[in-house]
Amino acid sequence: MKPLKVAQITFLTSFLTGTFLFIFFLLTHEIDIVIFSYFTMLFLTAANALIVIYLLIRFLMKAESFSTTWQSIALIFLNIPIGYFYTYIVINIEL
Numbered sequence: 001m002k003p004l005k006v007a008q009i010t011f012l013t014s015f016l017t018g019t020f021l022f023i024f025f026l027l028t029h030e031i032d033i034v035i036f037s038y039f040t041m042l043f044l045t046a047a048n049a050l051i052v053i054y055l056l057i058r059f060l061m062k063a064e065s066f067s068t069t070w071q072s073i074a075l076i077f078l079n080i081p082i083g084y085f086y087t088y089i090v091i092n093i094e095l
Contacts, residue, residue: 002068003055003058003059003069003072004068004072004075006051006054006072007051007055007071007076008075010047010048011075011076011078011079013044014044014047014048014076014079015082017040017044018040018041018044018079018082018083018086019086021033021036021040022037022086022089022090025037025090026093034090041083044079048076048079051076052073052077055069055072055073055076056069056073
């Protein structure tokens with residue numbers, strides 16, 4: 001599979017899962033959702049980190065296109081500020 005496709009699938013999976021859990025929390029205000037989201041976020045962060053490592057190794061071993069590899073990594077890193085934003089809102093609502 002092409003690196004950009006892997007990054008797109010990873011980005012969409014992480015983004016949609018996080019957004020669904022965030023909206024579900026906003027609708028219910030259940031602390032159980034926050035706890036479940038925390039562990040889901042840990043899992044998705046680890047999965048994203050593994051994909052970034054995979055992309056870097058693939059780039060180094062196969063000399064993939066520089067711009068395609070970095071586009072893929074940037075796409076995955078785009079989830080970081082989104083996750084911080086969701087976390088910031090949840091913390092301010094709960095406190």
